[in-house]
Amino acid sequence: MNSTFDIDALRTMVAGLELGSFARAAVRLGRSQSAVSMQLKKLEQQAGTRLFERKGRGLVPTEAGEALAAYARRIVALNDEAARALGAATLPTTVRLGLPQDFFDDVMPATLATFSEQHPQVHVDVRAGPNHLLPDEVRAGRLDGAIVFFPEGTAGDGTRLGTMPMRWLAHKSCAPTDDPVPLVLFDHPCLFRQAALAALDRAERRWRAAVTTPSLPGIWGALRSGLGIAVRTGHGVPADIVCLGDDAGLPPLPAIDLKMLRSDNAPGAAADLCALLKTETLARVVPS
Numbered sequence: 624m625n626s627t628f629d630i631d632a633l634r635t636m637v638a639g640l641e642l643g644s645f646a647r648a649a650v651r652l653g654r655s656q657s658a659v660s661m662q663l664k665k666l667e668q669q670a671g672t673r674l675f676e677r678k679g680r681g682l683v684p685t686e687a688g689e690a691l692a693a694y695a696r697r698i699v700a701l702n703d704e705a706a707r708a709l710g711a712a713t714l715p716t717t718v719r720l721g722l723p724q725d726f727f728d729d730v731m732p733a734t735l736a737t738f739s740e741q742h743p744q745v746h747v748d749v750r751a752g753p754n755h756l757l758p759d760e761v762r763a764g765r766l767d768g769a770i771v772f773f774p775e776g777t778a779g780d781g782t783r784l785g786t787m788p789m790r791w792l793a794h795k796s797c798a799p800t801d802d803p804v805p806l807v808l809f810d811h812p813c814l815f816r817q818a819a820l821a822a823l824d825r826a827e828r829r830w831r832a833a834v835t836t837p838s839l840p841g842i843w844g845a846l847r848s849g850l851g852i853a854v855r856t857g858h859g860v861p862a863d864i865v866c867l868g869d870d871a872g873l874p875p876l877p878a879i880d881l882k883m884l885r886s887d888n889a890p891g892a893a894a895d896l897c898a899l900l901k902t903e904t905l906a907r908v909v910p911s
Contacts, residue, residue: 628669630702632662633695636674639663640692640765641717641748645682666691693764693888700890718893719748720900721757721769724839725859726908730770734903738896745892753837755812758884767889768897770904772814773880781884784901785909787856789818789876791867794846803829804873805851810837818876819854826874858908881909 638652639645639659649659663682667674674688684692703716722731735747750766758780760766775786804823808816823830833851836842842853843861854876857866867873883901886893 628691628695628698629662629665630698632666632669634699635659635662636666636688636692637695637699638717639682640684641719643681689763696764696888696890704891716742716744716890716892717746717748718768718890718896719750719766720896721750721752721760721766721771722900723754723770723772724751725856726770726904727751728859729907730900730903733907734896734899737899741895742892747896753810754814761884761886764886764888766884766886767893768883768885768900770900771882771884773882774814775878775880777880777882781882782901784881784883784904786878786880787858787908787910788878789815789854790857790860791852791871791873791876792846792855792860792864793852793867794849795863795865797846797849797852803831805833806830807834807836807842807845807851807853808832809842810835814879815854818879822874822876828874 635645635648635652635654638648642648642651645659645663646656649656652659654662663675670687670691672687673685674691675682676685677683700716731749735749738745738747750760754772757766757769757771761769770784771781773780806819808819820830834841834845836845839855842855843864845851846853846864852867852873856879860866881904883897883904885897889897
């Protein structure tokens, strides 16, 4: 086995996994798809084992491929850092960030505005949830950092930024007096969904799923249509959506933790982006 890996082939591997498609990687790197395929085969020859397997119309890494990808990100990042130190031209660094949709209107713009001033040549790839997938994406190195909701008191998994109360939400014109309680829910699994159902079950209140949606705008739209009530934090709630008080007759809800997760294999610029994200989150989201 040739133990010297080709840096261009490693860069192609990293780009393909970052973008979720080697066809898109070919476009970003200015190569043909056949050239990309040859580079992946070259890596497998150098590794002496199978690195990818076909899933549907695309390729996914094998266990060996995941292991090599973790090293590849570090090798490419270190190569580019050395090139920059010597004044050589390099391909733009990409930093991949994940965060809940709730923070797209305030935390994300403020974070990116400051980061772009500090790192004008760095490309930022921002991804929104689903929340339950973000921790695995960070652990696998597919995200460099993420802000993630966890059940209150969850040990491990990153740095706890704070705890936020969950709220029952409705459109300001909607009185949630129906029986069973009509719910507007995120797709399963969802911590807010689970909290709503558990609270109603404990209170022996009947409920029904009125609307299920994968997006936060879908939640707001369903509430505006008067189709039911939802559970979320009070952050980023539109002006025409209200948090319901105790007089609504709904059971109490638990709090939820907000944590910062970082990948061990992230490029250097990711540390700066995560630090800015943490600062903006603490300033704009977490109650003081």
